[in-house]
Amino acid sequence: MxxxxxxEDGDYYLTPDGYRCFTEQYHLKRGYCCKNGCRHCPYGYDKNKDH
Structure with a gap:
């Protein structure tokens, strides 16, 4: 699990479409890359290069 x-404040913002977009701050707290190609990924993952 x-x-x-x-x-917390600064972990995400709402896009114009109403979606939550997680910030680099949140990703660093989470501590790992989920490999979904997140907009603010601090781990350098590029889903276009991972085939």
Missing amino acids: KKHIPL
């Missing part, structure tokens, strides 16, 4: 990480 994955660890629950409580959300």
Whole structure:
């Protein structure tokens, strides 16, 4: 089971479409790359290069 990480100010913002977009701050707290190609991934993952 994955660890629950409580959300804090600065962990995400809402896009114009109403979706939550997680920031680099949140990804660093989570501690690993999920390999979904997140917009603010601090781990350098590029889903276009991973085939």
